[in-house]
Amino acid sequence: MGHRGKVALVTGASSGIGQAIACRLGREGAKVAIADVAEADETLQRMRQAGAQGFAAPCDISDPRQVGALVAEVGERLGPPQILVHSAVVQFVRPFEELSLEDWRRTQAVNQESMFHLLKAVLPAMKAGRWGRIIAIASSTFFVGAPAMTHYVTSKGALIGLVHGLAAEVGPYGITINAVAPGLTRTKKAEVDLPPELFRQIMALQCIKRNGTPEDQAAVVSFLASEEAGFITGQTILADGGQGRT
Numbered sequence: 268m269g270h271r272g273k274v275a276l277v278t279g280a281s282s283g284i285g286q287a288i289a290c291r292l293g294r295e296g297a298k299v300a301i302a303d304v305a306e307a308d309e310t311l312q313r314m315r316q317a318g319a320q321g322f323a324a325p326c327d328i329s330d331p332r333q334v335g336a337l338v339a340e341v342g343e344r345l346g347p348p349q350i351l352v353h354s355a356v357v358q359f360v361r362p363f364e365e366l367s368l369e370d371w372r373r374t375q376a377v378n379q380e381s382m383f384h385l386l387k388a389v390l391p392a393m394k395a396g397r398w399g400r401i402i403a404i405a406s407s408t409f410f411v412g413a414p415a416m417t418h419y420v421t422s423k424g425a426l427i428g429l430v431h432g433l434a435a436e437v438g439p440y441g442i443t444i445n446a447v448a449p450g451l452t453r454t455k456k457a458e459v460d461l462p463p464e465l466f467r468q469i470m471a472l473q474c475i476k477r478n479g480t481p482e483d484q485a486a487v488v489s490f491l492a493s494e495e496a497g498f499i500t501g502q503t504i505l506a507d508g509g510q511g512r513t
């Protein structure tokens with residue numbers, strides 16, 4: 268699953284699943300650019316320890332100008348992105364009746380509309396190079412729902428729609444586009460934000476009797492980003508320990 272010589276752009280890689288993805292792709296030889304609103308020192312340090320090359324650029328991916336500038340900078344410093352992984356997210360719990368239009372729009376702008384800006388910026392060079400791997404991090408909540416998270420679940424459904432819709436257009440250029448839908452994942456942030464009981468409850472519903480880790484998701488992404496996954500496109504891979512299939 269080597270990514271030697273490839274250039275990867277990973278959004279939301281300052282923490283959690285995005286961080287694990289950036290570190291894994293970097294460890295496997297990719298040069299990795301990180302796009303995040305938060306500083307990415309921890310990720311860069313972990314990447315360096317693994318011998319990986321890359322840099323982080325502060326970027327609000329909901330702003331098309333910032334995305335355009337970022338992709339241009341990646342092109343100058345590393346080469347045009349050949350692997351795009353979109354992991355950045357806005358997520359909060361709020362019942363639909365209490366949601367403001369601003370809550371709704373911000374969630375869609377960061378979680379799914381940003382993919383429009385990212386794709387517009389990276390696709391021309393991927394098409395010219397006749398190779399690309401695009402991976403959107405969705406969520407198992409699209410399939411099983413989540414209380415008071417309609418705004419979030421909707422944004423993940425839009426990402427899945429985009430992936431399933433665009434595959435036919437980019438496929439002739441050697442570009443695959445897929446979604447990974449993680450189940451509940453034990454990130455540092457999730458451990459602080461969520462009650463321990465939730466991890467036990469979800470585990471009880473899974474076939475695999477342990478909590479998911481960021482590295483579980485990074486492994487799926489690494490495969491989809493590889494040469495070997497070139498015949499898989501327009502798919503959503505559920506990586507949720509078999510939740511609900513017990």
Ligand SMILES: NC(=O)c1ccc[n+]([C@@H]2O[C@H](COP(=O)([O-])OP(=O)(O)OC[C@H]3O[C@@H](n4cnc5c(N)ncnc54)[C@H](O)[C@@H]3O)[C@@H](O)[C@H]2O)c1
Pocket residue numbers: 278279280281282283284285302303304305326327328329353354355356357358377404405406407408448449450451452453454456457
């Ligand atoms: N953790 C889970 O249990 C879980 C489950 C299912 C799906 N997911 C999905 O996995 C992905 C990663 O989740 P996570 O738990 O690691 O989240 P996280 O909160 O740890 O990381 C999200 C990152 O996105 C960045 N970000 C937020 N707004 C941004 C913006 N406008 N521009 C650029 N960066 C921005 C944040 O700074 C943060 O570093 C998300 O797409 C999430 O929906 C997570």
